[in-house]
Amino acid sequence: MNEDNNIYDVEKYEDITEEKNEEVVEDYTEKDHIEEDYVEEDRVYEKDSYVHPINDLSKKPKKKKKNGIFKVIALSLVTGLLGGAIGSGSVYYIMKGNKSSTSNGYIGTPNPATFDSDVESLTASQAFEKVAPAVVIVSVSGVIDYSGFIPQETEGIGSGFIINEEGYILTNYHVIEGAKEVTVTLSDGREVKAKVINYDENQDVAMLKISDDTVKVPAVVELGDSDVLRPGEEVLAIGTPLSKDFNQTVTGGMVSAVNRNVETTSGAKLNLIQTDAAINPGNSGGPLVNTKGEVIGINTMKISGGAEGIGFSIPINEVKDRIESLSKPILNLGISIREINAELAKQNNMEEGLYIVSVVEFSPAEKAGLQGGDLIVKFDGKRIKTFDELKEIRDSKEEGDVVEMEVVRNGKNKTFNVQLEVKN
Template sequence: MNEDNIYDVDKYEEVSEEKENEIKEDFIDEDKTFEKDSYVHPINDISSTPKRKKKKGNTLFKVIAIAIIAGLLGGGIGSGSVYYLLKNNIIQSSNKEVAQNPQTFSTDSEALTASEAFEKVAPAVVIVSVSGVIDYSGIVPQETEGIGSGFIINEEGYILTNYHVIEGAKEVTVTLSDGNDVKAKVVNYDENQDVAMLKISDDSVKVPGVVELGDSDALKPGEQVIAIGTPLSKEFNQTVTSGIVSAVNRTVETSSGVQLNLIQTDAAINPGNSGGPLVNTKGEVVGINNMKIASDSVEGIGFSIPINEIKDRIESLSKPILNLGVSIREISSDLSKQYNMEEGLYIVQVTEFSPAEKAGLQAGDVIVKFDGQRIKTFDELKAIRDTKNEGDVVSVEVVRNGENKTFNVQLEAKE
């Protein structure tokens, strides 16, 4: 984290940075024709052998006889050797472990065809339609409507998608794979990581499918993948594109300056695909599609958030955002020495009527402990808060005018 930045604790975002329309969603996208060279050259015919010079008389008959005998013996020995080798190879092969992710959709017994992988995942893929208002840091708020993609992760109707798909949303409608439109609510999100959790509002709705989450750490460059989503408009829902993993662990900086660890793929990802699943050869979701390079001269470079980056956070993302009501600045060791302040989180602003104000926290306080644990960074505070539930009371120790004071803050769900 940059020590000069101010963070809104309740929005997971830097409030001193100017926002963009979307995190690289409005990239230039072009219709592409992907060509795959699958032609295999035939093996050259090398069966012809050099001719021998003919010899006269008995010598010729002796040579022919020897050749016939040698051929018969050689054939018997050769066939026996081949059988022995093949037998051993079959036995050894049967004892080999199957790779975690087969490298093709069709030739490995563990792998699915692209069509089978699609049929396994597609029932859980949804269209996310939003309407709302986005305020771009002082600029006149703009009404917005848009669509994206998402996928259902459990029978309770929780849906993973990108944050930029639902940014500023006042209303969210989800179109299920069976064609039904249902209302959904934004449960939680992390703007910096560009991930959001939705939930179908009507608990009586039976979900048409649930995805299986895979292991994105097992992905290898060259492994085949498919992307499923709704590019451009609802008329193109349930679109599937295929490609390979071009690279893993790509560090990409978003327009807001946040660096993400992403999967690079050449599977076509277009506006509206955002939030949809990237699927491996076993029909498992290994990534959340979220952006592509914007350039007339670049093709086949798209990115997905590795699912392993999200797995450990599913529980916390499935709970409402808990409102604390402060904006803070990190006081590093250097700033601590420079201004003779305690290392911790300097409160820049306290929101009116927030839990922080009700508890007695003030601008100028430096938070040094949260729930009894020593903290010095924004991420440390978030990590502790994400383990809490609505209504929980946490102790917040601050330094105020050189004295340590402790306040009890009751956390509220953010509306």
């Protein structure tokens, strides 16, 4: 249960509580028509000082007796010859191992290896050539409601990538937010219409599909395993920053960190990959690619406020398991709910469950007889207490399925049958 007692719109996957958490530090890389303000604390970085040891050569040799000077000279010559032979051999074996000794006592490599020594690794150019044909430009026109202000017509662009031959495309939710029309520009220059199939606003992911089933896609990406990523691994970001003039732009960098917990303005906490590969407005929704030419992330946001080289990507493993459900149209219930946890239930003398705050007119919920104030305790015959539990069951259903919902109304349990509809 969310400790802030938030209200959720079941169709939008959205926390619609009026008071949002304002203490956030990350900035979405939005479409180039809008920038959201995030608060970024000042950071001060201090370079480490490295002090190399210096051998103490100040000790003076002991004086030898005068009558042994010839012995000393002879011994020195022999020692010098032996030392030279040993030194030459040492240098030979050191150079043979591609190492050199430095005066400060450290061992370096004259020709250091690349970061990734995996035999399956591709060059940056090869990785780009493998993935780029499946990367698309996502152009949208629509309306965005700026939290109480008059809704505004807007246009923008982002990026995305094709995941299968049927023309399904992964991108960010904030790329298609409020979209009335979506056009996709393929890598070969063809422009085709697409429709929004499903999305999760809190995770900032969306699934599109090319509307014309006869369109043959130029390529599809290969999805990798983001769980095996390590800081220091090389990565590429591919997308369309700023405008269509810069389509198919590739930037390179490395994985700066993994498992970064980032809180957004909606209050959602995301587990993200941090990278120093340049991510700019318009890159949103594009792929983050490893050295095998596999997509291991969806580029989504960057730090603002003067910081450079701090971008973030959604790990692809966070999305993989949801591709099937995201490929299905959103099923409409038409309710907004509040989670009632154990503490709230005790305070209000009620069960744990999902409290219906409001019911949308002409929605499946209203047609079934549900009302504001009902407390959902079972969905499809299963006991539920959280918003995520309801979503998981609903997303497993198909259009037209009838789901049994048990609610508590005025202290009595009632059962309603709700027929699921596709949200228009």
